[in-house]
Amino acid sequence: MKLHGYFRSSAVWRVRTVLALKGLTYAHVFHHLRKGEQSAPDYLRLNPQGLIPALETDDGAVLTQSLAICEYLDEVYPAVPLLPSDPVLRAKVRAFSYAIACEIHPLQNLKILKRLKGLGFDQAQTDQWAQTVIADGFDACERLLDGQAGPYAFGEAVTLADVCLVPQMSNARRFGVTLRWPRLQAVEAACLALPAFQAARPEAQPDFEG
Amino acid sequence: MKLHGYFRSSAVWRVRTVLALKGLTYAHVFHHLRKGEQSAPDYLRLNPQGLIPALETDDGAVLTQSLAICEYLDEVYPAVPLLPSDPVLRAKVRAFSYAIACEIHPLQNLKILKRLKGLGFDQAQTDQWAQTVIADGFDACERLLDGQAGPYAFGEAVTLADVCLVPQMSNARRFGVTLRWPRLQAVEAACLALPAFQAARPEAQPDFEG
Incomplete structure (x- = not known):
């Protein structure tokens, strides 16, 4: 591949x-x-x-x-497997994943920030835009994990939810968002203790630029 | 339910x-x-x-x-079923669905247009924003169907791709987008000939307001 x-x-x-x-x-x-x-x-x-x-x-x-x-x-x-076997839990994992992939990331990616700049936004305004989108989205994500056991987003096995969360947490830091989501942050830490998550980080890629 | x-x-x-x-x-x-x-x-x-x-x-x-x-x-x-059985084709159906659900819809929904207005956009500017987002996205969607047989997006059975396309076509019209996607328009027409798609239209809902 x-x-x-x-x-x-x-x-x-x-x-x-x-x-x-x-x-x-x-x-x-x-x-x-x-x-x-x-x-x-x-x-x-x-x-x-x-x-x-x-x-x-x-x-x-x-x-x-x-x-x-x-x-x-x-x-x-x-x-x-990236998804649990129970259909309700699969739906909850997918909902969390889409809460990031549909509700946060498309609103703060490079393409959209360029579009906003083309419409007259300056750097501070695009940063503010990204911060607001991420913070609102993470407020929702934190609540979506209410009642779910750790250490990962949905229990003792890594799922698609964790796969989506870790890169978005990195974006949050890059845009200077003040992290206020203890559950999301604990999930991220649990993920980053795993070799697969370490290997997937941008810093571990051959094309990385610091 | x-x-x-x-x-x-x-x-x-x-x-x-x-x-x-x-x-x-x-x-x-x-x-x-x-x-x-x-x-x-x-x-x-x-x-x-x-x-x-x-x-x-x-x-x-x-x-x-x-x-x-x-x-x-x-x-x-x-x-x-909403997805074909072949894994590659399932991935293509999902990719088309996400091209709408992640790349178009979140950038033109009510929440984001309100946010833009809160930042000083007037009605013409938010309309223009929505039109651009939809047109760019549909250009991509039309290409994603290259080589796929009709009458539906991915052949002779309705899939999740059709389910996502029909409401987005309606949004395109609502925002005054000039339709220039013959394949997407033919798919929409094929879908709307089916009773299930007719029943799901906004106009058929009890809370519809004209």
Whole structure:
């Protein structure tokens, strides 16, 4: 498999985490987002959306959208499952994941912040925008874990919820959000104690820039 | 089951469509979004996020996030499946669904447009924002269907992709977007010829306001 990515992208980070949790090996192809390399003709031929991540499977299929890739990997490589077996709990794990992937991340990613700057926002205003979006979203996420045992978001096994949370916590720090979510922070710490989460961090990637 | 919703919400519309496709009966509970009823104390006790939809199951579980609810319904009521059986095709259906649910809808929903107005955007600017977000997103969606047979988004069976597309097409019209996506428009027309899609339309809901 080949993963098309960029060290800092939260969406790619999710896929790296799942690949590491499942012990799958793959080749990296790097596309420097800030230099616009995801819009190069060669990449657009592969993925007309010009988004990362994209996963090229061994059969030559090109899969896009991080959560679709994560669900695919979970279906095809079911060892170390990303979702519990109970349907209600699966729904709660997915709801938490979407609370990040649909309600927080799209509102603070590079593309949207560029759009806001194009409309006249200065750096302080875009930072404020990102901070508000993340803080509101994490308030909701913290409540979604009410009554759920740790150490991970949904109990004693890592799930897709943890896979989504860790990169978003990193974004929160990058935008200077004051962390006020003890449960989310404890989950993040439990995750980062695991080798798979360590291996998936941006700092551990070959294309990392400090 | 009880569905907490509002006639115009795209996210609720997705769940209504799935319930109708699967022939499931349920009670409606309406929360008028523009009057802020989703923030009433009674509802916040049920769903602390104050978002719709929420689905109360017969066992008393409260499920949130429309796509998590759709996947739950598909797992518990597998007749009329929302996803194909092939893992690569499942990933493509999910990717299309997320291209709408993560990349378009969160950037043009009522909450975000209110936030933009609070930052000084006037009506024309928020409309322009929504139009751009939808048009860019639909350009990508149209390409995601390259090589896929009709009449529906992914062939001869309705999938989650169609469930997400139809409400977003309606939003496009509401914001005055010029439709330029022949494949998406043909898919919408095929869907709206089905009784389940007819039943799920906002105009068919008891709380509809013209």
